Amino acid sequence: MEDAILFLLFAAIAVVCGINLVVQTHPISSALSLVGVMGALALIYLQLGGEFIAAAQLIVYAGAIMVLFIFVIMLLNAGKERTLPRRLWVTYAGVPLLAGFIGVAAFVIVRMLPPSPGAKFGAMTHGNPQEIGRSLFQVYLLPFEVTSVLILIAILGAVVLARKEVD
Amino acid sequence: MNFFIVSLIKSALVAFVLLTALAYIQWVERKVLAHIQLRVGPRRVGPHGLLQPLADVIKLLTKEDMLPSHVNKFFYFLAPFIAVMFALISIAVIPFGTEVKIGSFSTPMQLTDLNIGVLFILGLSGMGVYGVALAGWASNNKYALIGGLRSSAQMISYELPMAMAIAAPLLMLNSLSFRELVDGQGGFFLGFIPRWSVFQGPFPQIISFLIFLVAAFAETNRVPFDLPEAENELVAGFHVEYGSMKFAAFFMAEYANMVTVSCVAALLFLGGWQPLWPTQYGSGFVPTIIFGIAGLICFSHALNPARPFDRITLPVFGVVFLGIAGIFLIPIAATILLPLFWFLAKVGIILFIYIWIRGTLPRFRYDQLMNFAWTVLFPVAIINLFVTALAVALTSK
Amino acid sequence: MPEIPLPQSVPLTWYLILSAILFTLGVAGFLFRRNVITVFMSIELMLNAVNLSFVTFSYKYKQVDGHIFSFFVMVVAAAEAAVGLAIILTIFKNRQTLEIDEVSSLKN
Numbered sequence: 001m002e003d004a005i006l007f008l009l010f011a012a013i014a015v016v017c018g019i020n021l022v023v024q025t026h027p028i029s030s031a032l033s034l035v036g037v038m039g040a041l042a043l044i045y046l047q048l049g050g051e052f053i054a055a056a057q058l059i060v061y062a063g064a065i066m067v068l069f070i071f072v073i074m075l076l077n078a079g080k081e082r083t084l085p086r087r088l089w090v091t092y093a094g095v096p097l098l099a100g101f102i103g104v105a106a107f108v109i110v111r112m113l114p115p116s117p118g119a120k121f122g123a124m125t126h127g128n129p130q131e132i133g134r135s136l137f138q139v140y141l142l143p144f145e146v147t148s149v150l151i152l153i154a155i156l157g158a159v160v161l162a163r164k165e166v167d
Numbered sequence: 168m169n170f171f172i173v174s175l176i177k178s179a180l181v182a183f184v185l186l187t188a189l190a191y192i193q194w195v196e197r198k199v200l201a202h203i204q205l206r207v208g209p210r211r212v213g214p215h216g217l218l219q220p221l222a223d224v225i226k227l228l229t230k231e232d233m234l235p236s237h238v239n240k241f242f243y244f245l246a247p248f249i250a251v252m253f254a255l256i257s258i259a260v261i262p263f264g265t266e267v268k269i270g271s272f273s274t275p276m277q278l279t280d281l282n283i284g285v286l287f288i289l290g291l292s293g294m295g296v297y298g299v300a301l302a303g304w305a306s307n308n309k310y311a312l313i314g315g316l317r318s319s320a321q322m323i324s325y326e327l328p329m330a331m332a333i334a335a336p337l338l339m340l341n342s343l344s345f346r347e348l349v350d351g352q353g354g355f356f357l358g359f360i361p362r363w364s365v366f367q368g369p370f371p372q373i374i375s376f377l378i379f380l381v382a383a384f385a386e387t388n389r390v391p392f393d394l395p396e397a398e399n400e401l402v403a404g405f406h407v408e409y410g411s412m413k414f415a416a417f418f419m420a421e422y423a424n425m426v427t428v429s430c431v432a433a434l435l436f437l438g439g440w441q442p443l444w445p446t447q448y449g450s451g452f453v454p455t456i457i458f459g460i461a462g463l464i465c466f467s468h469a470l471n472p473a474r475p476f477d478r479i480t481l482p483v484f485g486v487v488f489l490g491i492a493g494i495f496l497i498p499i500a501a502t503i504l505l506p507l508f509w510f511l512a513k514v515g516i517i518l519f520i521y522i523w524i525r526g527t528l529p530r531f532r533y534d535q536l537m538n539f540a541w542t543v544l545f546p547v548a549i550i551n552l553f554v555t556a557l558a559v560a561l562t563s564k
Numbered sequence: 565m566p567e568i569p570l571p572q573s574v575p576l577t578w579y580l581i582l583s584a585i586l587f588t589l590g591v592a593g594f595l596f597r598r599n600v601i602t603v604f605m606s607i608e609l610m611l612n613a614v615n616l617s618f619v620t621f622s623y624k625y626k627q628v629d630g631h632i633f634s635f636f637v638m639v640v641a642a643a644e645a646a647v648g649l650a651i652i653l654t655i656f657k658n659r660q661t662l663e664i665d666e667v668s669s670l671k672n
Contacts, residue, residue, distance in 0.1 A: 004570040011582045018586050018609060022593040027601045028242075028304065034605050035297070037586070041612055044579070048623045053631045055286035057615075060638050063293025065608070065645045067300065067323055072649045073601055074304055074316060078662050081599045098592055105584040110577050116624045118573030124623050128282060129343055131628045132635070140632050147639045154643035161650035 003121050007047060014040035025080040027073045031066060038062040049124025052132045173274055178259075181278060185258055189422045190220035196522045203526035214480040230411035238408060242305035247409065247416035250298025253291045254423035260284040261430045262345050264440050264506035276507065277346065284345040285337065288431060289330055292386060296322045298420065299388075299405055306408035315405035317533055318395035322386055324540040329382035331548035335375040335555040336364040336435050349439030359445065363438035369558035374551045376436040378544060380520075383428040385540070387421060390525040394533050425521060426514070433513040440506030454495045454508045462488035579620040586613035598663045600652055604645070611641050 017036035024030050038061050045054040117123075136144055194209070194216065201208030209216030234240070262277035281287055296319045303315015337343065340351040354362045364372045385392040395405065406417045433439060442450040465485030472478050494500050495508070531539070586609060593606030615634045622630020656662060 001570050001572060003574050004572075007574045007578065011578070014582065015585055015589075018589040021602075021605060021609060022589055022597070027599055027605075030602050030605055032297075032301075034608060037609060038612060041616055044582075044616065045619050047574075048579070048619050050619045050622070050631050050634075051281075051283050052286070053615075053619060053634050055283050055290055056635060056638060058290035059286065059293055060642060061608075061612070063290060063296070064323065064326075065642050067293075067296050067319065068645060068649060069601065069605065070297075070300055071316065071320070072653065074300070074312065076601075076653070076656050076662065078599065078601060081597070081602070081663075084598075094592075094596070098588055102581075102585055102588050105588070106577075106581045109580045109584065113577055113580065116576050118571060118575045119579065119620075119623055120573045123573075124626055126626060126628050127622075127631055129286075132631055135628050135632055136635070139629075140636075143636060147636060150643050151639065154646045158646040158650040161647070162653050 003047065003119065006121075007044065007119075010040045010043045010047075014044070025083070027078050027081075028070065031069050031073060034069075035062050035066050038066065047121050048119055048127075049122070050127040052127055052129045174278065177274070177278055181258060182255075185255070185423070185426070186419075188426070189419055190224060192422055192426070192518060193223070193418075194220050195518075196525070199519070199522045200526045203523070214476060224415075227411050227415040232411050232413075235408055237307045239305045239307060242301045243408075246298050246302035246305055247413040247420070248298075249301065250295060250420040251416045251423070253295040253298070254420040254427070257288050257291045257427040258423070258430075260287050260345060261427070261434070262349065262439065263510055264503070267503050275346070280344055280346050282342075282344045285333060285343045285348075285431075285435075288427065289326075289333070292329075292424070292427075293323070293326060295420070295424065298417075302409070302417070303405040306405070308408055311405050311407050314395045314407070318388060318405055321388070321392065321395060321533075321536060321540075324537060325382045325385035325392075325544070328378055328540065328544040328548040329386060331545075331552050332375045332379040332382060333431075333435060335552050336372045338552075338555050338559050339364065339368045339370070339372070345434050345439075349434055349441065352438040353441050355445050359448065361438055361441055361443055363441065364436045369562040370555045372436055372555070374547070375555070376432070378548050378551065379432055379436065380517075381544060383432065384521070384524070385536070387424040387428060389421075389425065389521060391528045391530045392536055394530055394536065425518065429514045429517040429521070430510075432517055433510060437513045439513075440510040442505070442509050451495075451501060451505060454505065455492045458488045458492035458495070462486070462492060576620055576624055580617060583613045583617040583620070586610075586616070598665055600655075600662050600664045600667075603664060604648055604652070608641060608645070611637055 014037050017033040017040065020033040021030045021037065024033065038057060042054040042057040042062070045051075045057060197219070198208040198216065209219040212218045212222045234243070259278040260281050262275065262280070264276040266273050266275050299322065300315050300319040303311045303313075303318070306312070306315075337348075340348050342348055342351065352361075352363050352367065356362060356366070360366055365376050384390075388395060406414055409417065442453075444450050462485045465481050465488060469478065469481035469485065472481060495504060590606045590608075590610035590613060593609065594603055597603055597606065615637055618630040618634045618637070620630075622628065622634075652662070655667060659667060661667070
């Protein structure tokens with residue numbers, strides 16, 4: 001039962017931060033809400049036995065990518081977004097339609113997922129770095145090497161695009 | 168339930184010891200810097216200034232906690248909170264010694280032994296950047312913003328060589344849990360050379376240790392990399408708009424980061440609590456000898472004291488030191504306290520190196536600093552990791 | 565205190581429904597916001613939701629392949645964030661605006 005309480009707590013944090021991301025007008029508040037979502041998701045991954053993925057989420061996603069976002073927001077000094085006037089039916093139909101979409105998706109998930117045991121903390125022991133390393137360097141070696149080329153391309157692209165023009 | 172109560176007691180003990188140690192590391196820093204600069208340091212508040220940290224804490228707590236009107240209030244309150252939280256949580260995975268066995272009850276001297284302990288510390292040092300960046304942003308002040316951006320850019324630039332310097336001994340020791348890392352550094356070569364990471368295996372990790380120390384200086388924003396928070400260059404950088412307790416929070420976070428990286432360096436490279444030479448050659452008597460000599464020096468200085476109150480305080484210190492030396496002779500206490508002594512001695516030496524370098528070196532300019540990270544330290548870290556991996560691959564069966 | 569009937573172990577459908585909710589929020593942010601950095605962050609939210617789905621199925625089959633896919637998603641997201649933010653910086657330098665409605669010179 002503690003697993004359910006913990007899951008509901010982290011899920012509530014993730015959903016509240018997600019709603020905050022979409023609703024806030026200033027990009028910095030949205031960025032920090034996204035960091036909150038990533039932290040809550042890292043804790044959920046820990047509950048699902050993915051300890052390496054939880055650590056990678058904190059180190060790579062929340063600790064490097066989001067810091068990059070925050071740098072760009074601070075450098076560009078983006079102010080609050082100005083709100084356009086909206087037609088009345090758009091304001092009142094947006095949220096119920098989204099809720100309907102989530103309802104349909106939840107219904108499909110519950111019907112189509114084959115019966116499986118629930119998630120208990122500690123039931124999956126294969127998420128440790130040894131297993132990930134074994135799988136990453138034996139089965140998935142080619143995608144691993146290709147992603148290193150991808151990162152090299154991204155570095156070159158970012159350096160060329162963000163360079164100051166020397167007049 | 169038993170585990171929960173024991174963990175609670177350990178957490179309270181570690182928190183109390185850590186917070187007191189943070190205050191007293193500042194005392195040590197002021198005294199050592201003073202003696203390097205041929206002056207004396209604080210000496211009025213208590214004997215030899217020992218109550219100075221207490222006076223500082225009282226001053227910072229009772230100062231008026233102003234809230235400037237032009238700051239962004241939510242982030243202004245959030246930033247020191249984040250900085251202190253992530254700095255203090257890192258101590259949870261640091262092991263201070265071996266098991267403590269009292270009767271039938273045994274518990275390791277560590278709050279939790281995560282099997283991804285090293286990744287946990289790397290992740291938290293990455294999250295600590297947010298405190299600095301938000302402090303610079305929230306202050307709505309151009310000096311604070313520039314200081315905050317520079318400091319956070321410096322911290323994420325030096326995280327890369329630090330992570331690679333950490334990865335190199337992990338290749339040889341094959342684990343990510345701190346307790347297993349230190350256990351893998353036990354034993355001795357030829358009977359008397361300790362099997363620490365810096366001396367071990369196919370490739371002694373001396374270059375990794377140096378890279379880690381340099382990157383750690385930059386991560387914790389200490390001299391020679393402390394331009395973003397220098398008082399005379401950038402009007403104290405990102406914490407210029409912070410006063411009293413929030414300012415104290417940033418300083419507490421900085422010293423806690425220093426303690427964490429010193430502990431990680433001692434655990435990964437210097438063998439944690441493993442002694443310097445084997446116990447059968449008498450390394451169990453080192454703390455007794457050191458504290459005994461300290462006590463005797465106190466007594467001999469008390470015979471012709473430089474200041475009148477030293478006639479009372481120096482003999483008291485002498486008695487305390489001889490008492491501690493005596494405790495190390497009791498066998499039951501010695502098995503618990505000896506590993507703790509070796510670990511604290513190594514951490515203390517690294518902290519002393521931090522303070523020594525602060526008193527000796529000038530600071531880097533910001534572009535020199537970033538240039539050094541990306542064009543010198545990063546390639547050296549990559550080459551070091553590559554050579555270590557090659558050595559391990561060639562010599563493993 | 566009333567006895568709240570919570571299950572002993574968390575059913576996997578709950579994780580997938582959370583993933584669906586986060587994905588929908590990401591789609592909503594992508595469609596309704598006009599600041600290009602917020603749009604980008606909604607894309608990252610969608611990628612995170614998909615990561616959660618991968619890790620859930622990896623738990624179901626007790627294999628580590630889902631974690632590996634999730635790791636690759638993170639790597640691709642990092643590369644995309646770097647290049648995307650560089651493009652945003654260049655657009656800001658040239659047009660001084662961060663609203664995607666105003667960057668429409670190729671329209672019509």
